[in-house]
Amino acid sequence: NAGVTQTPKFRVLKTGQSMTLLCAQDMNHEYMYWYRQDPGMGLRLIHYSVGEGTTAKGEVPDGYNVSRLKKQNFLLGLESAAPSQTSVYFCASSYPGHRGDNEQFFGPGTRLTVL
Amino acid sequence: AQKITQTQPGMFVQEKEAVTLDCTYDTSDPSYGLFWYKQPSSGEMIFLIYQGSYDQQNATEGRYSLNFQKARKSANLVISASQLGDSAMYFCAMREGGGYQKVTFGIGTKLQVIP
Numbered sequence: 001n002a003g004v005t006q007t008p009k010f011r012v013l014k015t016g017q018s019m020t021l022l023c024a025q026d027m028n029h030e031y032m033y034w035y036r037q038d039p040g041m042g043l044r045l046i047h048y049s050v051g052e053g054t055t056a057k058g059e060v061p062d063g064y065n066v067s068r069l070k071k072q073n074f075l076l077g078l079e080s081a082a083p084s085q086t087s088v089y090f091c092a093s094s095y096p097g098h099r100g101d102n103e104q105f106f107g108p109g110t111r112l113t114v115l
Numbered sequence: 116a117q118k119i120t121q122t123q124p125g126m127f128v129q130e131k132e133a134v135t136l137d138c139t140y141d142t143s144d145p146s147y148g149l150f151w152y153k154q155p156s157s158g159e160m161i162f163l164i165y166q167g168s169y170d171q172q173n174a175t176e177g178r179y180s181l182n183f184q185k186a187r188k189s190a191n192l193v194i195s196a197s198q199l200g201d202s203a204m205y206f207c208a209m210r211e212g213g214g215y216q217k218v219t220f221g222i223g224t225k226l227q228v229i230p
Contacts, residue, residue, distance in 0.1 A: 043206070043208075092160075
């Protein structure tokens with residue numbers, strides 16, 4: 001199993017450009033998440049999905065859109081990139097455990113720089 | 116108010132010694148879970164240990180144990196017999212309630228193990 005994969009690993013954008021980050025998981029997990037990690041701020045939830053065709057806003061959703069057309073894929077879009085979106089982006093997935101003790105499995109991250 | 120507080124930006128520990136990483140949390144939900152993740156310099160997020168709010172015993176996973184003090188709202192990670200490979204960022208995280216597993220992360224503690 002590949003687990004959670006993210007494409008691309010690195011990207012440099014100019015202000016105003018758009019791009020899509022792809023997350024794929026092969027563990028048949030229901031839940032998927034997008035986080036951003038900034039120095040001194042830990043991980044912050046951008047958007048999440050509890051199943052195919054559903055998405056919801058997290059803590060810092062502004063400037064991002066997501067789609068979950070297939071259960072195994074979760075796409076994060078930046079329509080008009082801004083320097084404030086320079087960050088490391090992590091995708092994660094988890095299954096709906098009955099005790100809530102199911103950990104999130106993380107992808108390797110995407111380092112995005114917006115100039 | 117911060118939901119997860121990690122007050123130690125950086126810690127040093129001698130190899131083979133034990134170390135405690137502090138984490139306090141804030142929630143009014145009676146059902147919650149606490150996680151610890153490790154992030155080595157390579158960047159991936161690795162799940163270490165979980166403690167549920169209703170669990171009677173402190174969680175243990177190999178050299179990792181969670182010192183759960185519910186009344187004080189603390190969930191400290193104890194690493195016994197530190198190894199050089201334990202040098203990493205450590206994040207405390209909390210899930211509130213049930214459902215979709217929304218997890219809030221602390222800002223992390225950087226642990227360095229000294230030979």
